[in-house]
Amino acid sequence: MKAIVQRVLRASVSVDGKTVGKIEKGFTVLVGIGKGDGIEKCRAMAEKISKLRIFSDENGKTNLSLKDVNGKILAISQFTLFADCSHGNRPNFLEAAPPDMANELYESFCESLSKLGFSPEKGVFGGDMKIDMLCDGPFTVSLEI
Numbered sequence: 128m129k130a131i132v133q134r135v136l137r138a139s140v141s142v143d144g145k146t147v148g149k150i151e152k153g154f155t156v157l158v159g160i161g162k163g164d165g166i167e168k169c170r171a172m173a174e175k176i177s178k179l180r181i182f183s184d185e186n187g188k189t190n191l192s193l194k195d196v197n198g199k200i201l202a203i204s205q206f207t208l209f210a211d212c213s214h215g216n217r218p219n220f221l222e223a224a225p226p227d228m229a230n231e232l233y234e235s236f237c238e239s240l241s242k243l244g245f246s247p248e249k250g251v252f253g254g255d256m257k258i259d260m261l262c263d264g265p266f267t268v269s270l271e272i
Contacts, residue, residue, distance in 0.1 A: 128158070128159065128160060128161060128164045128168040128169065128172050128232075128236075128271070128272050129158075129159040129161070129208040129209065129269070129270065129271045130156055130157065130158050130159070130172055130176065130208075130269075130270045130271075131156070131157040131205070131208065131267065131268070131269055131270075132154050132155075132156050132176060132179060132181075132267065132268045132269075132270065133154065133155045133156075133157075133260065133262055133265065133266070133267045134153075134154060134181055134182070134262065134263045134264055134265070134266035134267075135150070135152070135153060135154065135155050135201075135260045135261060135262055135263055136151070136152055136261045136262075136263045137149075137150065137151050137152070137260065137261050138150050138153075138155045138201045138258065138259065138260035138261070139201070139258070139259050139260070140201060140203060140248075140249075140250040140251075140256050140257065140258050140259075141256070141257045141259075142250070142251045142254040142255065142256055142257075143255075147249070147250060147251055147254075147256075148201050148248030148249050148250055149201070149248060150199035150200065150201045150248050151199060152196060152197075152198050152199065152263075153193060153196075153198035153199035153200055153201070154176065154179075154193060154198065154199075154200050154201070155201045155203065155258065155260050156176060156200055156201065156202045156203065156247075157203050157205040157208060158172075158202055158203065158204055158205060158208075158233055158236055159204075159205050159206060159207070159208025159209050159223065160204070160206070160223070160224040160228070160229040160232045160233060161209055161222050161223060161224055162222055162223070162224050162225075164224060164232055165232070166232070166235050168232075168272050169232055169235040169236040169239050170235075170239045171272050172236060172239075172270065172272050173236055173239035173240045173242075173243060174239070174243065175270060175272065176193075176200075176240070176270070177192070177193060177194065177240065177243045177244075177245065178192055179192060179193065179268065180192050180195075181266055181268065182195065182196045182198070189266075193245070194244065199245070199246075199247075199248065200240060200245050200247040200248070201247065201248045201249075201250075201260075202233075202236065202237050202240065202247040202248070202249050202250070203249070203250040203256065203258060204229065204230070204233045204250060204252045204253075206220055206223040206224075206229060207220070208223075209222045209223035226252075226253060229252075230252045230253070233252060237249060
């Protein structure tokens with residue numbers, strides 16, 4: 128399982144011109160599900176993201192978590208995180224989970240975030256999504272579990 132976490136001042140996702148998810152201060156999380164992933168990895172990733180201390184405290188140190196700043200999460204399923212470009216210029220996605228499995232685990236990941244006290248806004252699995260965000264910093268973290 129892979130995730131790209133971007134600290135944002137605001138973010139939204141739309142499909143067919145309609146906004147389907149929107150947050151203010153928090154994280155945009157691009158989530159990639161791999162073939163070997165399962166529910167435990169979803170729980171572990173949600174736990175890791177919920178505890179990331181990448182917001183500044185009163186001294187300017189990155190010491191605060193999402194809960195500390197009352198931040199929100201916009202979670203977007205992103206199979207392209209498993210792109211393999213090692214042979215040629217056209218990526219393959221052979222290590223990405225099949226769509227049915229990926230959707231189930233993406234939902235499990237979002238449910239895990241909910242159990243941790245967050246109510247993630249979401250994109251549309253498999254949809255042609257347009258993401259608009261104002262990155263804060265920018266501060267971007269790549270995670271793999």
